[in-house]
Amino acid sequence: MGVAEAFDAVAGRYDEARRRLVPCFDQFYGTAVEVAAPPLRAALASGRTPEVLDLGAGTGLLSLLVAATVPGVRVTVVDAAPAMLAVAADQLRAAGVPHRTVHADLTDPLPAGRYDAVVSALAIHHLDDDAKRALYRRAAGALVPGGVLVNAEQVAGPSPDLDRRYDDVWVAQATALGSDDAEIAAARERMAYDRPAPVAAQCDWLVEAGLVDVDCFFKAWRFAVFGGRAAV
Template identity: 45%
Template sequence: MADSVQRAFDLAAEDYDRTRRRLVPGFDDFYRAAIDLIQFPHDSQLKVLDLGAGTGLLAAFIAYSFPQARITMVDISSEMLERARARFELAGERFRFEVSDYGVDPIQEKYDAVVSALSIHHLGDDQKRSLFARIHGALNDGGVFVNAEQCRGATPERHRFHHERWITRVRELGVDDRDLAAALDRMKFDRAATLEDQLQWLREAGFRDIDCAYKNLIFAVYRGIK
């Protein structure tokens, strides 16, 4: 499964940023909610880990909002990380890049914030629960985990409704048939969980002050504090 996901996103790297705004209805609110949940002063010298960082889109928002943050970007796709390297090529040592399968590989260092956007839903449920526990262990006391994620509906009927409404919305936003077909092809690898299950797994991992700040169709943004 990991190899299949890697190949799919290697192939998608070139078009990923171009299509993101049309494929995520409420794009600005979605990413803004993720930044708002990193509740540190904006001049903090944060150490941030971005899991499934892709082309560095979420990292770019964090870097702008926290200009002294140091960000490590991890992704299974080397092609995605090459795009991230190009995005931040003038930024020097603020950014690090690691090709790694974070679903199984250990988190070696301690961080003030661990973040992810539209990535963890590729893991199976047991892997998600294990990852949440490892993230909790990798955070400094008072650190935050923020996940801007794709979720299943609480019932098959709600999931089908949200998925159909998502397709309607992205067509209204102007996504073309080729980009929509490519997105649907990548979604074949999705193993999304319900929002309710994910919040419960955060509790089981030891997180506190758990909060969902954004929900729109198949998308949600939530956090937990260590």
């Protein structure tokens, strides 16, 4: 089973566990939306429909939050798991969000177009480091001037000891929020496909990709939100 098949298998119930398995859910997703919002609002103010590209969109959770915060955006959701994409399409349609779905791997060429925001949540860590760097370059090149790239991500600790500490904290927090042994074990099965990298390295790769104002905007142990802006 590959990563797409692993996520397709849980597509119908994926979102129900998010608040337990992402203990910092509100700040994590809220920060990503806050970083993405300014260029989207600027596009609206100029009379243009803001374009959002959601990479590894899964069930469309991040796109839905962006669209709720900045009504009027148009979203392109990309994922390699067709069942997850189907859930995303249903949810975006129900919310009245203009969208298109693209069945593609994150190593494939990006959908044609220029975007005011390229966003991603809990997806890019499935790539190895070379593929992450290549994706960041492609994503930066797809931004309009002033557009933003924001990645809400699961990251590695900067040392093996800290990485183990990240995991201990995650288990304790998820358990406190109601995750049981079965849910955590199922999450670990999906995590077998993870290739997380430290925040500092990924911010360096965003700078290499040509972005400016690169920063980590939120971090709580293994969950971080970082990104940058295309120069005007």
